[in-house]
Amino acid sequence: MFYGKKARLIPLAIVSILILAGCSKASSDKASGEINVFLIPSPSSTSIQSFIPEFEKQTGIKVNFSETPYGEAHQKQLLSYQQKSGAYDVAQFDNTFLAPFCQAKVMLSLDKFIQGSKEYDIGDFSTAQQDYGKCKGQTLGLTLSTEPMIQWYRTDIYKKLGLTPAKTWDEYYTNAKKIQASGEGGQIMGFGPNVSWWWMTLVWSFGGHLYDDSLNPTVNSKEAVAATDYLKKLLAVSPKGAITASGDDVTSRFLGENIGAMLNYSGYYGMALDPKINKNQGNIGTAPMPMGAADITHLAGWNIGIPADAKNPDAAWKFLEFVLGKTNSKAYLESGAAAIGRQSIINDPELVAKNPYLPQLNIPASSRVERYPQIAVWPEFETAAIEAVTQVLTGKQSSQAAMDALNEKLKPILAKEPRG
Numbered sequence: 001m002f003y004g005k006k007a008r009l010i011p012l013a014i015v016s017i018l019i020l021a022g023c024s025k026a027s028s029d030k031a032s033g034e035i036n037v038f039l040i041p042s043p044s045s046t047s048i049q050s051f052i053p054e055f056e057k058q059t060g061i062k063v064n065f066s067e068t069p070y071g072e073a074h075q076k077q078l079l080s081y082q083q084k085s086g087a088y089d090v091a092q093f094d095n096t097f098l099a100p101f102c103q104a105k106v107m108l109s110l111d112k113f114i115q116g117s118k119e120y121d122i123g124d125f126s127t128a129q130q131d132y133g134k135c136k137g138q139t140l141g142l143t144l145s146t147e148p149m150i151q152w153y154r155t156d157i158y159k160k161l162g163l164t165p166a167k168t169w170d171e172y173y174t175n176a177k178k179i180q181a182s183g184e185g186g187q188i189m190g191f192g193p194n195v196s197w198w199w200m201t202l203v204w205s206f207g208g209h210l211y212d213d214s215l216n217p218t219v220n221s222k223e224a225v226a227a228t229d230y231l232k233k234l235l236a237v238s239p240k241g242a243i244t245a246s247g248d249d250v251t252s253r254f255l256g257e258n259i260g261a262m263l264n265y266s267g268y269y270g271m272a273l274d275p276k277i278n279k280n281q282g283n284i285g286t287a288p289m290p291m292g293a294a295d296i297t298h299l300a301g302w303n304i305g306i307p308a309d310a311k312n313p314d315a316a317w318k319f320l321e322f323v324l325g326k327t328n329s330k331a332y333l334e335s336g337a338a339a340i341g342r343q344s345i346i347n348d349p350e351l352v353a354k355n356p357y358l359p360q361l362n363i364p365a366s367s368r369v370e371r372y373p374q375i376a377v378w379p380e381f382e383t384a385a386i387e388a389v390t391q392v393l394t395g396k397q398s399s400q401a402a403m404d405a406l407n408e409k410l411k412p413i414l415a416k417e418p419r420g
Contacts, residue, residue, distance in 0.1 A: 032060065032061060032315060033061065033062070033312055033315060034061060034062035034063070034064065034312070034315070035061060035062070035063055035064070035089035035090060035310075035312050035315045035316050035319060036064045036065070036066070036087060036088050036089050036090075037063060037064065037065040037066075037088070037089065037090040037091075037319070038065075038066060038068070038073075038077065038087075038088040038090065038091040038092060039065055039066070039067045039068075039092045040067065040068060040069070040070050040073045040092050040093070040094075040302075041067050041069060041070070042092075042302065043270045043336050043337050043338055044092070044144050044145050044302050044337045044338055045067060045092060046335075046336060046337075047323075047332060047335040047336055047337035048065075048092075048323055048337075049065060050335050051322065051323045051328070051331075051332075051335075052065065055319060055322050055323075059315075059318065059322075061315050061318065061319070063319065070094070073092075073093070074093060074094065074097045074100075077091055077093065077101075077106070077307075078100070078101075078104060078106065080307075081104065081106035081307055081308065081309060082104075082106075084309050085309070086307075086309045086310060086311040088307050088310065089306065089307070089310040089311060089312050089313065089315065089316040089319075090304065090305075090306060090310075090316045090319060090320065091107075091304065091305060091306070091307050092144060092302060092303070092304045093141065093302070093303055093304070093305070094302065094303070095132065095133070095141070095300065095301060095302070095303050095371060095372055096372040096378055098133065098135055098140060098141060098303060098374060099135060099373075099374040099375055099376050099378070100376040101135075101140065102135035102136060102138075102140055103376050103418055105308060106307060106308050106309075107140040107141065107305045107306070107307060107308060108140075108305065108306040108307065108308045108310065108313060109138040109139060109140065110133075110139045110140065110141075110142065110305060110306065110317075111138060111139050113317045114139060117317075117321060117325075119321050119325040119326060119327060120142075120320075120321055120324070120325050120326070121325070121326045124326060124342045124343050124344050125143070125341065125342060125343070126341065126343070126362070126363050126365075127365070128297070128299065128363045128367075128369040129143055129146060129299075129341050129363070131369075132299065132301070132303070132371065133303045133305070135374065140303075140305050141303025141304060141305040142303065142304050142305060142320060142324055143301060143302075143303065143324075143340055143341070144301065144302035144303055144304040144324070144337075144340070145267055145301040145302045145337065145338035145339065145340060146266070146267075146299070146301050146338070146339055146340055146341030146361050147265040147266050147267030147299070147300040147301040147338060148265070148266055148289070148297050148298060148299050148300070148360060148361060148363065149197075149201050149263060149264065149265055149266075149289050149297075149298040149299075149300070150263075150264070150265070150266050150286055150287065150288060150289055150357070150360045151165055151166065151172070151261065151262075151263060151286065151287045151288065151289050151290060152254060152261065152262040152263070152264060152284060152285070152286055153165055153260060153261045153262075153284075153285050153286075153287065154258070154259070154260050154261070154280060154283050154284065154285070155283050155284070155285040156280075156283040157179060157182075157184055157258065157260045157283075158175075158260070158285070160182075161178055161179065161182055163175050163178065163179075163260075165285065165287035166261075166287075166290045167290060167291060168290050168291060168292070169202075169205070169206075169230060169290050169291075169292050171290065172187070172261070172263075172290045173230075173233060173234065173237065175187070175260065175261060176234065176237035176238075176260060176261060177237050179237075179260035179261070180237050180260075184258045184259065184260055185238070185239035185253075185257060185258060185259035185260060186237035186238060186239070186259070186260055186261070187234060187237055187238060187259065187260055187261040187262065187263070188238050188239060188242050188245065188250050188253055188254055188259050188261075188262050189234065189238070189242075189245075189250060189262065189263045189264065190245050190246055190247050190249070190250045190264075191231075191235055191238070191242050191243045191244070191245060191393055192243065192244040192245045192246050192249070193246050193386070194246050194247045195231075195386055195389050195390065195393070196382045196385050196386050196389070197247065197265075197298075197300075198231065198263065199227070199228065199231055199385065199389050200298075200370075200373075200385070201263075201289070201296075201298045201370075202227035202228075202230055202231055202292070203219070203223065203224045203227040203228075204294060204296045204298065204368075204370045205227070205289070205290075205291070205292035205293070205294055205296050206223045206224070206226050206227040206230070206292045206293055206294070207223040207292065207293035207294045208221050208223030208224040208227060209221075209224075210224075210373060210381075211373075211410070211414060215375075215414045215415075215417055215419070216411070216414070217406075217407045217410035217411060217414055218407070219385070219388075219403050219406050219407050219410065220400070220403040220404045220406070220407040223293070224403055225399045225400050225403050228389060228392055228399040228402070228403060229399045231389065231392075231393070232392055232393055232399065235393055239253065239257065239259055243393060243394070247264065247265070247268070250262060250264055251264060251268040251271050251277075252271070252277060255271060255272055255277050255278040255279065255280060255284070256277065256278070256279045256280075257279075258280075263289065265300050266286070266338070266339075266357050266360055266361060267300065267301060267338040269286075269338070269339075269355065269357045270336060270337075270338060272284050273336075285356070286356065286357040286360050287360070288360060294368060295364075295366055295367050295368060296367060296368045296369070296370050297363050297364070297367040297368070297369050297370070298370050298371070299363070299369050299370070299371050300371065300372065301338070302338075304320065304324075306320075324340065326342070326344065329342055329344065329345055330345070330348070330351065333345060333351065333355070339355065339357075339358060339361060341361040341362070341363070343362075345358065346358045346359060346361045346362050347362075375414070375417050376417060376418065377413050377414065377416050377417045380413045380416075381410060381413055381414070384406060384409050384410060384413065385406060388402045388403065388405065388406035388409075389402070
């Protein structure tokens with residue numbers, strides 16, 4: 001995803017420890033020439049770039065790369081694919097765009113490469129993670145980062161007040177209220193331009209859904225209304241100005257001020273490693289997201305794949321294997337990227353000692369995994385949802401009235417979603 005734009009973007013000196021990943025049967029010796037890599041500015045993009053010199057040295061394959069800002073990137077990719085120009089051999093994209101990319105048939109299925117690759121080792125990922133880049137049964141994108149929504153907390157504040165990380169939403173609110181009463185900021189999450197991230201997390205956790213199997217909106221269910229009420233309740237135990245905070249703002253404030261807890265994606269942990277941002281180093285703990293009526297994991301993160309019109313797909317796969325395969329997985333993490341949830345990474349004691357959030361990437365088999373809605377009309381859906389939730393947070397409408405209105409507004413939007 002586009003989390004942590006302010007995070008450390010300085011690649012470490014990792015070239016000396018890179019080892020060429022073994023080739024899959026699919027790429028074999030056919031991989032040669034050059035490839036064009038399309039990236040979106042992020043810690044993951046910076047990490048990928050740091051691997052290029054050693055890859056070129058060991059394979060003789062020339063790598064050209066370009067970066068395009070998030071707001072323009074996906075449209076640029078779609079236009080390129082429509083022109084069938086073969087401009088890119090590797091492309092980074094946000095999982096929110098997996099559905100429209102799938103609908104337009106612009107990404108190559110990677111399954112034939114994955115199945116023949118011991119180096120990539122798909123079995124090193126949980127089932128939920130294996131499915132993250134799939135659409136209609138085909139893998140269109142590899143996992144470039146694993147970013148579940150997790151609970152962050154200040155260990156020093158919790159110790160002082162005798163608190164423990166919340167296991168339920170009631171406990172989360174109670175903790176925040178106690179922290180606020182002590183004179184510190186209770187909790188923080190993004191009530192501003194990215195409020196949909198937290199709102200839909202709560203809707204799912206409270207047992208609701210955004211729409212049913214027939215794509216009829218269900219945002220005015222009792223569960224969704226209760227989740228919206230709870231979101232507003234949390235605003236009252238949040239520091240001043242939280243109502244305008246974005247994802248980056250939330251993280252910066254939690255790391256730089258005395259705020260007891262935060263609910264946010266794990267992908268922001270790179271900011272906690274930057275001493276210029278994190279004024280509370282040594283006092284940041286992480287725990288699973290509190291559980292509501294449903295045991296859910298809200299999973300997010302970047303994808304990366306091979307465009308359907310790529311001119312050199314074999315060399316492209318060889319590059320993806322090199323950067324994201326098992327051999328270089330530690331180097332990838334240590335280069336500053338958001339972690340990829342390989343079991344071999346999140347269970348590595350040495351890496352966990354340096355990155356204590358890694359155990360939170362271990363998604364329980366019992367948990368229902370939710371990700372950004374896999375619908376092409378999501379941008380319209382999200383805009384409408386943000387407007388409705390903001391009406392509630394600013395006191396202009398009750399949760400029930402706002403959700404009823406939103407449900408009606410979403411009907412024609414979801415009606416435009418392709419069926420089948």
